Amino acid sequence: MKSRRVAVIGFGAIAGELVESLLAASEPEYRVAVWLRKGSASRDRVPSGVAVVESAAELAAFTPDLVVEAAGHGAVREQVPDALVLGLPVLVSSIGALHDDALKERLVEAAKSHGGRLLLASGALGALDYVRAVRPARELELTYESRKPPAAWAKELEALGHDPQAIAAPVTLFEGTARQAAADYPQNLNVAAALALAGPGFEATRVSVVCDPEAKGNTHVVRVRSEFGTMQMTIANRPSPTNPKSSWIVGRSLLAAIDQHFSPVVML
Ligand SMILES: NC(=O)c1ccc[n+]([C@@H]2O[C@H](COP(=O)([O-])OP(=O)(O)OC[C@H]3O[C@@H](n4cnc5c(N)ncnc54)[C@H](O)[C@@H]3O)[C@@H](O)[C@H]2O)c1
Structure with a gap:
């Protein structure tokens, strides 16, 4: 079965848990990249076998099937527009950034004009x-x-x-x-x-x-x-073991959303 290529923006508590789960998955396997800011201290913690990208050009060269943001509002402003302009689907966890109507419009326009898709994660919530x-x-x-x-x-x-x-x-x-x-x-x-x-x-x-x-x-x-x-x-x-502000379930919720994205059967 063809492996799924996923690029994760950030490598903090949620992204770290998510990447660990993606690496542990089999049938199909995931090929994973993390998109870090230049000079990020997280680089040393990235497991071997995970590519590190630091720009939109490097992201494009990784040829992801899906980009997942788990980094914060800044990443929604800085990296998510570039990924949408590359025509990629982007699953966003820092949805709060969309309280800014101008940013939301910019992202929707980027998705519409370039064939990308803005996917909003349910994250810590249900229903x-x-x-x-x-x-x-x-x-x-x-x-x-x-x-x-x-x-x-x-x-x-x-x-x-x-x-x-x-x-x-x-x-x-x-x-x-x-x-x-x-x-x-x-x-x-x-x-x-x-x-x-x-x-x-x-x-x-x-x-x-x-x-x-x-x-x-x-x-x-x-x-x-x-x-x-x-x-x-x-x-x-339960809070994430590494960040009490974030809920432990969020990494799992993103994993479930990623699975839905690739699945032939989708629960809406
Ligand atoms: N939707 C939800 O229910 C939900 C729940 C919890 C958290 N979140 C979002 O997920 C984000 C991450 O949560 P966390 O617990 O992993 O936080 P964290 O502080 O542990 O990790 C965030 C990481 O992202 C990095 N980062 C910040 N901006 C970046 C950028 N522009 N590019 C690349 N890396 C960047 C930071 O250096 C840090 O390592 C939160 O800021 C929040 O917006 C969403």
Whole structure:
């Protein structure tokens, strides 16, 4: 069976877990490249057998079947447009970057003009199929609450004058629109952006962000109400062993999305 060629942008917690899973897969095998910034300290950690590319030209020479972004909002601005201009499908995990309408338009235009495809990962969340289905509802209300332990919010708590070690009661860090949430918390609120894009948009999707010392993992609560009915979903994700801001499941979710991309049978 022909091997699948996948280029992963970044080599942090999620990308590292994903690359490890791709290398372990067989039938079919994956040929993997990582796209790093020039001089990246991650280069020394890249396993042997994985190609390193540092430019769009080097990416093109690798001839990927699929590009996967797992690096952050900066990569969506810097590398994803180049990959789309090469006519490649690009699976984006840092969806929060699309709160910027101008960037979103640029990416869509690049995909349309060059035959690329912008694929948005569901990442740490589920049930986006339901949210997409109720999107046309006349009376759609969607709220999202993120509840994570203090370890996920150390820098943010310090900026507000809190000692992360001494948090004894829940602290609400943010209440507002998904657009503001995605802009203020680029590493944490990709899920809010996914809900906004699947559902009622960045202004109508209401978000609250709570730091909770009692939180059992990275907890996402989604509530949807419309003339079609109601939906409530709670997901309690274990944090990634290497980055407490990210959920461990995200690497697996990207792996499942990659498998769907190549599969003759697709679950939508
Ligand atoms: N959709 C979701 O549910 C979801 C969940 C968690 C994280 N994410 C996204 O995934 C990103 C990565 O998460 P992580 O836990 O692996 O973070 P991480 O900090 O462990 O790793 C990010 C890595 O990417 C590298 N990087 C940054 N910009 C880059 C660029 N332009 N090109 C190449 N490499 C670059 C960094 O040097 C770092 O090594 C997050 O920033 C977030 O946007 C999405």
